[in-house]
Amino acid sequence: MSTTPGSGGPLVDGPADPEHDPAAVYALEPDDVAALTARLVSTTGQTAQVNTPLTGAPLAHIPQSSGHDVAEAFARARRAQRAWSRTSLEHRAAIMLRLHDLILERQGEILDLIVWESGKARKHAFDEPLHVALTARYYARTAHQHLDARRVRGVVPALTRVEVNRVPKGVVGIISPWNYPFTMALCDGLPALMAGNAVVAKPDAQTMLSALYGAQLLEEAGFPRELWQVVAGPGSQIGPEVVDRADYICFTGSTATGKRVAAGCAERLIGCSLELGGKNPLLVLRDADVERAAEGAVRASFSNAGQLCVSTERLFVADQVYDRFVERFVARTQAMSLGATLEWGTDMGSLISADQLATVERHVDDAVAQGARVLAGGRHRPDLGPFFYEPTILEGVTPGMTCFGEETFGPVVSLYRFHDEADAVARANEGEYGLNGSIYSRDVKRARGLAAEIKCGTVNINEAFGATFASVESPMGGMRESGMGRRQGAEGIHRYTEAQSVGDQRLLRFAPMLGMSDEQYARMMTANLKLMKKLRRA
Structure with a gap:
């Protein structure tokens, strides 16, 4: 990706530099934009112009998705997810660690793109690749801790064996905001991939390029291309299409929009996590x-x-x-x-x-x-x-x-x-x-x-x-109208799984045996419960 550096800005109360022409400084190469936007699922032929907030100059034309395109993105993601869910945690973790390295190696390009799209200072843009790299490394290193089948105590010691599996939800819809366009586009999706899901991402319309570059890095690291689909368009139009098809929704944005997302999820009885406003x-x-x-x-x-x-x-x-x-x-x-x-x-x-x-x-x-x-x-x-x-x-x-x-x-x-x-x-x-x-x-x-x-x-x-926020093992999210659910830590990956209990029973069955009546069976079970309490067992 070609980049051209600018010059430093004046102090808050200092004079502007009349010789500085920012419009001539900030420009993305057409081939770079074309390579990124080719990742979008879009057949409408329509585009939307985005401008850099640094100068107001045009930055790119982003192809727009339709409801049909969103449906196609989910179809592709579901096909990819079925194969991905059968891969080993070691395989997924190895790819995640390659992503970690790629992000650190490419951080210069990432920072340029973030600054172009968001207008933020470079030192604040740096927080984004740093956070995504930390997230990738954390879930790669802790995958077994969070996702391995876990044995729990059975009702009858030695005769009942129960394990709890973590089963992927399927296809996760991620609707991400403009303020941190790289990290918010990726950090919530990484644990979803680690848990065996696919992702359909709907980044904010103002900052699509950073999110698309993140998708490109995912493929370069080794994730299957079809596993992470990206759609584009106004949130009011494309957001509901994502909510209507996903198996789980992760949304970051305003409280007002978050309430509408939650209502859509409730209608379909799917889960969601929402990080919303704050004062x-x-x-x-x-x-x-x-x-x-x-x-x-x-x-x-x-x-x-x-x-x-x-x-x-x-x-x-x-x-x-x-x-x-x-x-x-x-x-x-x-x-x-x-x-x-x-x-x-x-x-x-x-x-x-x-x-x-x-x-x-x-x-x-x-x-x-x-x-x-x-x-x-x-x-x-x-x-x-x-x-x-x-x-x-x-x-x-x-x-x-x-x-x-x-x-x-x-x-x-x-x-x-x-x-x-x-x-x-x-x-x-x-x-x-x-x-x-x-x-x-x-x-x-x-x-x-x-x-x-x-x-x-x-x-x-x-x-x-x-x-x-930087301690990625600690859960992060809001109380009251600032949201529900948590990103990061165990909560950040378990939200993308269903807890499935699998029990097997030996010798004893949960019904009268050896000619017992129902009443005798009830008395025997009652006596066993009292005995287990005395023995401090289950």
Whole structure:
């Protein structure tokens, strides 16, 4: 894949470079685009243009799929899955480890493509191949641990033998978002493949190329091409087609859409896992290391321009450290560099689209109009690119303001002072979301106690989000309206399997024998139950 690097962007408050013409810098080779889009199941002859958010310039034309194409994708996947389910775990793990190596070797190309499509800073794009490689290695190394038949205790010791098998669901439908186009397209599907399933993927329409490149790497690593099918089109049209045909659905996106997906799955009585919205809190306790907390808050709030499911949007700070923390947090935020570039060295990139920019502007403008104070940022930066918005800190946000309870999903965080920790936890638990939380404190034991009271699926101590998300053995997902089910760890692979119990019985049968009456049989079984309790058996 041919790439051409750009130049670094100016500081947040610095001047634009009039000599820099980003439109001339960002271009994908036509042959590269054609090779990637050839992987799509599409017979409509229709395409949709996608533009890079870095400059607004056209990036590619993506062939669009129809309902018939989705049906064909599932038919191909089902044929491939029948053969794949009979392969050994050793074979699957070997391919998964080759994928791990390929991703690390090709990370330069992967990062370029992610930045082109999403507009994020390169250092935030790096999180994506890193996470996929970690996921591939984890499930390759732990496949037997999660998937081997497991013997459980039988009802009659020595005479009843029961094993629990993990049987693949069949074909998993994965509907992935635009904000992390490479990792979200792949990381949920890898355990599905490891468990013996096939995948039909419907990536977000704005970021198809990163997902298609991931599919190409899967085939290069050794997975059968038919095993991972990709379809394209508007989510409102193609998403329901996937839900109507899959044996299980994995969806990452908004809460509103997630509810519709869940309803479709309920109608068909199939399972689903949903990672949805959040209004994530970060607590800075009175004994926190202020400098460390300020650094963490910058990453928590502004990684990927705040377009991160576990990003912090509400920051609660103890009275005792509030002024010192705000001074350091504002200073670090104002020192951030923004830029439209493929190179390392910038702290934050662009928002993804005009719609996302409009949401951010609406939330900030509404808060300011009602009396909130802007401590840093608060401006659209069209001099850098069409959708750039400065990292923004608000103070004095009140319940009547839109950004108080609604997810912004942009580089905007609100500051709140608290007097006691019970109050901070109660305020952190306000609302219907519960995805991720963070606590900064030197007393880790006390922080862990508070973490258990916070209604979030993950809570990080002295870290923004990486401690839990990067630990791929730990389950990740939301409580309340932030979702259901978990990715990663044992839960992340078991969701793609059916638990099948197989029991064999020797000598004794579960019915009267040797001329016993039903009443005598009942008395004998009752006596046996009492005896086993005394013997502390099953």
